Amino acid sequence: MRISELSARSQVPIPTIKYYLREGLLPQGEQTSATRAVYDEDHLRRLRLIRALIEVGRLPVAAIRKVVAAVQDEDLPVHHMLGTAHYALAPDVEPDADETAWREARDRARTLTGDLGWSINPDAPALDELAQSLLTLDRLGMATDPEAVLPYARAAHALAEHELAGVPFEGPRDAAVEHLVIGTVLYGRLFDVLRRLAQESESSRLLGPSRAADGHSV
Amino acid sequence: MRISELSARSQVPIPTIKYYLREGLLPQGEQTSATRAVYDEDHLRRLRLIRALIEVGRLPVAAIRKVVAAVQDEDLPVHHMLGTAHYALAPDVEPDADETAWREARDRARTLTGDLGWSINPDAPALDELAQSLLTLDRLGMATDPEAVLPYARAAHALAEHELAGVPFEGPRDAAVEHLVIGTVLYGRLFDVLRRLAQESESSRLLGPSRAADGHSV
Known part of the structure; x- marks a missing residue:
């Protein structure tokens, strides 16, 4: 396709x-000539990825350039590309x-993910x-002991399993990253x-109108 | 306490x-005189709340004013204050x-929370x-059918139950809102x-170094 069609199909000017x-x-x-080039589905897919990143x-x-370089480097394993x-x-x-305090907090972050059995690069910025x-x-005086944090970690892990299972690894690299x-x-x-909606619902269940009618709500 | 001590203890100038x-x-x-006033623990607690909101x-x-008005109105049930x-x-x-599309999406949001059995104010902005x-x-072509959304809703609900159970409803109203x-x-x-850390760990488990060594990673 010519650049005009690539633009129309991708909705990128x-x-x-x-x-x-x-x-x-x-x-x-x-x-195809000195002033003309043709593009294909790979270009369309790359444009979708760039739009998603932006x-x-x-x-x-600058960050997009790094991601695109990882996508283009076919020798880079998919795990590293992701x-x-x-x-x-x-x-x-x-x-x-x-x-x-910062050193201790970083140690705690590494200990926490280690105790969960998660396999994390020690240089991962998310740590x-x-x-x-x-x-x-x-x-701010909020709990960060294991009892407070583990429910979040378990929920995060269950969702991550579900999410990674949905990434189209068999297709083109752009599509997996996108x-x-x-x-x-x-x-x-x-x-x-x-x-936040579930919190509202729980607040309603614990304290809502019916409880208020019983005089328990204040 | 005088305003200087209130400032020192709250760390608010x-x-x-x-x-x-x-x-x-x-x-x-x-x-206590034309130029002097004294403050107590309630002021300290209110300052903590204001700082948390900011x-x-x-x-x-303007939004803080509304929240503070709800906290001060002792006749307002706790559920409404929250x-x-x-x-x-x-x-x-x-x-x-x-x-x-917008009307349909709003209907879907209401149907979804209704099907989950959640008790949500129909005017909740989160809808x-x-x-x-x-x-x-x-x-963007991502799944929003019940199979895709329910894992998030279930995880959100489990965490919300855990979170609401931790709100100190028995204490002062400021503290509960804070x-x-x-x-x-x-x-x-x-x-x-x-x-995101759990995703990295799952990616590593599915595609990581050991798989790469087997030649499965690209």
Whole structure:
């Protein structure tokens, strides 16, 4: 297909496609004359991935370049390719100003995932996020003992099993990464809203109108 | 205590405390002379709540005013007080440009929570978030059938039961709202990072180094 059709089918404007070509995010088309190139389904799939990384993952171009390089490197095992996308999605974490507290929190994050039997790269940026999360909860007086944290870890693990089983590993590499990125971000948001709705429902059950009528609600 | 001690114990600067007093977020102290007032533990607790709403909930002052009004209105049942805080945390959702799709998505959100047996106020803003979430997933070709969504709903419900059981309903109203707000936001973040770590672990189990050595990983 010509660039105009690629643009129509992908809903990506032609100048944007040309920008992706210049940046090397999208492979060049097959040159059929000095001024004309043709594109195929691989280009369409790559454009879908780039849009997912920008619009859903909210990634900057530098991060997208890394993800695309991992997708293109056929020698890179799929687990590492997915890891590249995953790590790009992780927010930057500043080390805590209190060095001792920060070191302890990082140790706790590693101990926690180790005790759960999870297989995590020791350099995974999400371990720093976990450390920060535990430290913030501690400082605000919220529980972070195993009894408090394990229900979250178990629920997270059950969902992760379900989610990884749904990634289309047999198809093209772009499609697997696109699925992982969209799924990680959007099912995460879906879960977050379902949790707040479930909290409302639980609050209603524990304290709601019928209890209020009995005078138990204040 | 005097305002200087209130500031020291709450770690909130005196000018900020005076601003909260002027805005009516913090009740006036007991006036002991024309230029002097004293404050008590209730003020300290209210300051903790305001800080949680600002720093953890990221709420603007107008939203905080509503939450504080609900906390102060002792005739308002606890379920409604918690609902006020909860709804303040929900992001604004713009109706989708496609009116028909938006109406259908809203109906689906209501049907879904109804089928789950959840007791939700039909005007809960999170229902619009759920509608938006389902619509976005649909458009990106991700599954939103019951089989895809129920694992999230079940996990959300189990965690919500655990969370509501931990809210200190027997104590002061400020403390219950503070706990709910901090818990909703921070355990939500904790869950999000644990889910990404669990995904990495699952990816490693399905596709990781040992599989790679067998030549199954690409």
